[in-house]
Amino acid sequence: MVEPAKPRTSRSQVLIGGRRVTVADLVAARLLEAGARLRYSRPRFDETHRASVTEAGGIRIEDGREFRSPSRAAVVAAGVGSVDGWRVWIVEPSGRPLDSIRQDLLDQAAESPDGEAGELPGDQNIVRTRHAWLKDARSQAETGAPVEISVRALLARWGNRSRGHKVSRQIEADLANHGLVTAPDFRKVSLDAVLHLITIGSTDAPSPDPDEGEVDELDVGITVGNLPSALRGVVSVTPSATFDEAITLMLLNDYSQLAVLAGKHQLHGAVSWKSIAKVQHANPNAVFADAVVEAHVVPYDQELIDTLPRLAEADYVFVRDDRNAVAGIVTTADVVLAYGELATPFFLIGELDRVLRKLIAKTFLLGDVTALCDPGGSRKVASFDDLGMGDYQRVLENPGSWAKLGWPLDRTAFIKRLDEIREIRNDVMHFNPDPLPEDAVNKVRHMLKLLRGYRD
Incomplete structure (x- = not known):
């Protein structure tokens, strides 16, 4: 059973406090009634799942189980891996998604004149400006033209220069309240990496946390993508390159190795001073393909510590971005x-x-x-x-x-x-x-x- 809802703070503190909105907040604000009926339809599978809102602000699905999180309730009801419950649960008979009612609460909070949150008047203006920016970003994401912004500029919107645990959680909460995530994940790339603000559930978006609003996210360790070189681009040659081409590019860029790519997603391996010297020493008539060796490639969001054994073995790894393209290289020196x-x-x-x-x-x-x-x-x-x-x-x-x-x-x-x-x-x-x-x-x-x- 869901525990009784805890006393809520002022509506403005939902924004200023930087936490995720819950269904209990909607009930407390009288935007949603306890007992309201919910529907989650999956036409492709000829399924309709039903639920109701409890007095405690939870969601009770048909088998009697209750959840604080709309996403968790939808996942369990439909038996799916992940889904944005705020979008799929429809309030009957109004036909409005829970997400639409959540936006009403955010609009009210942004315009709330009360000072119960303990913020200075100027801070409320900052919150309103940020709220308007997030609403516009949501609109742009829904039209297929997502906002582009660097991690550094995103942090500046929240008045910060680095990703401390508090500001990171606030940014995640504020984005989630507007149905947004960043691609790639802003916590897992370098400060100058470019992000797209996209809607949860869109093609390139990460799956939403099914327990959003119930528990805090675990802190994220240092990832491969946090290193500046990881997504900065990669100098490469094609599998049909020549020794002269590869050697020239390594000399011009002062590199010890190059990626061998057939298109940005197809990594054939790598060529290095060591592999060239080794093959030419063994066979003066060797061709370029003989010098191509296997290369390690890791996703940008992999924990850096898990990459260390591969770096110890090869001194470098190539990195795939959120779209699975080979987008950079990380060396032992970077680490x-x-x-x-x-x-x-x-x-x-x-x-x-x-x-x-x-x-x-x-x-x-x-x-x-x-x-x-x-x-x-x-x-x-x-x-x-x-x-x-x-x-x-x-x-x-x-x-x-x-x-x-x-x-x-x-x-x-x-x-x-x-x-x-x-x-x-x-x-x-x-x-x-x-x-x-x-x-x-x-x-x-x-x-x-x-x-x-x-x-x-």
């Missing part, structure tokens, strides 16, 4: 650079954590710290090693604790910076695929420099 950029802030934050823990352990009793961080005792903090960045912040923002330190520093400014670093730390620990901006790295460096002066 070393990517992990190096990630490692620097990781180690800096690790050192900051150790310095803060040492300072707190030197100054306060564990009982005093747990009284601030875990007053109910639910976490069972047994040592200072059980504390995290949020705990350090709770201790130091306490006026009494701050006074014990005796630091000639402004507590408000210090805690504000520590809170910023906590957010940076969360991005790093969620493996944000984008290198941290230089100012973020410097915030950690400068905090470390300050704290080292009080460490001993």
